[in-house]
Amino acid sequence: MTIIIFIVILWYGGLFFQTFFLHRYAAHQTFTMSKVAEKITFILTWFFQGSNYLSAYGYGVMHRMHHAYADTKDDPHSPKYDASVFSMMWRTKTIYSDINKQKIFVEPKFTKNVPQWKRFDAFASSWVSRIAWGAAYVIFFLYFATAWWQWLFLPIALFMAPIHGVIINWYAHIYGYVNFSSKDTSKNLLPFDFLMMGExxxxxxxxxxxxxxxxxxxxxEVDITYQIMRVLNAMGIITMKRTPIPVRRD
Known part of the structure; x- marks a missing residue:
C-alpha cells in the first residue's frame, strides 16, 4: 500500500506543478506571482518531479511552439507527423534539449517573459540530480515494496513526466471528444479529468x-488544477488574469 500511495503522490504532485507552473504560468501566463513565490515554485517543481524535472523555460518555449504550429511539420510533438509515440517523444526530447542549450534559433515571440532560473535549472536538470533522485526511488522501493509486482511501478516513477507527455501530446490528439472545431486534432480525453487534473x-x-x-x-468538465488556483488566488499567492468565457459548439 505504501508504494501505491508513493506513486499517487508523485503522479499528482509532479502533474500539478507541470500544469500549474510550467504550463499555465510559464507558457501561457494565465496568472502572476511574486519573484519569491516563483523561486519557491521552481524548487517545489524540482522536489515533486524529481528525476523527471522539466525546465520552465524549455517547456514554456516548446509549448508555445506547439500551439503556434499544432499538427504541422513544425509542431514539436504531433501524432500526425510522427510514426510512433516513441519517435514523437524522442523528437520532443531533442527539441526541448536544444531550446535549453540554445542550439536552435527561437523566435522572440516564443521566449518573451518565459521564466528562467539558469543556475537552478543547470543543477535540477543535471545527471547528478536525476541519478540521485532515481537512487532515492530505488532505495524507497527496497525498503517498502512487499511484493514483486510493486516493482512494476518503479519505471513509472523514473519516467513520469514523459508518461504525462504521452497521455496529452499523443492520446489527447487521437482519442476523446471535441467541444470546438479546430484546425488541429486536439481532443478532450475524459469527460471528468481525474487523471490529468484538467490537462x-x-x-x-x-x-x-x-x-x-x-x-x-x-x-x-471540472478542472481540478483551476479549483486549486482559485484558492491560491483568494490567499493572495497568485493573481489570476481575466479570461474569455467559452462559447460551446452545439
Missing amino acids: GYHNNHHKYASRSNFGGVRWH
Whole structure:
C-alpha cells in the first residue's frame, strides 16, 4: 500500500506543478506571482518531479511552439507527423534539449517573459540530480515494496513526466471528444479529468489557450488544477488574469 500511495503522490504532485507552473504560468501566463513565490515554485517543481524535472523555460518555449504550429511539420510533438509515440517523444526530447542549450534559433515571440532560473535549472536538470533522485526511488522501493509486482511501478516513477507527455501530446490528439472545431486534432480525453487534473481538456485549451480554466465548457468538465488556483488566488499567492468565457459548439 505504501508504494501505491508513493506513486499517487508523485503522479499528482509532479502533474500539478507541470500544469500549474510550467504550463499555465510559464507558457501561457494565465496568472502572476511574486519573484519569491516563483523561486519557491521552481524548487517545489524540482522536489515533486524529481528525476523527471522539466525546465520552465524549455517547456514554456516548446509549448508555445506547439500551439503556434499544432499538427504541422513544425509542431514539436504531433501524432500526425510522427510514426510512433516513441519517435514523437524522442523528437520532443531533442527539441526541448536544444531550446535549453540554445542550439536552435527561437523566435522572440516564443521566449518573451518565459521564466528562467539558469543556475537552478543547470543543477535540477543535471545527471547528478536525476541519478540521485532515481537512487532515492530505488532505495524507497527496497525498503517498502512487499511484493514483486510493486516493482512494476518503479519505471513509472523514473519516467513520469514523459508518461504525462504521452497521455496529452499523443492520446489527447487521437482519442476523446471535441467541444470546438479546430484546425488541429486536439481532443478532450475524459469527460471528468481525474487523471490529468484538467490537462485532458485539450480541445478546450487549444480553443482558449490563455484561459486559466481548461474545463467548464460542459457541466462535467471540472478542472481540478483551476479549483486549486482559485484558492491560491483568494490567499493572495497568485493573481489570476481575466479570461474569455467559452462559447460551446452545439
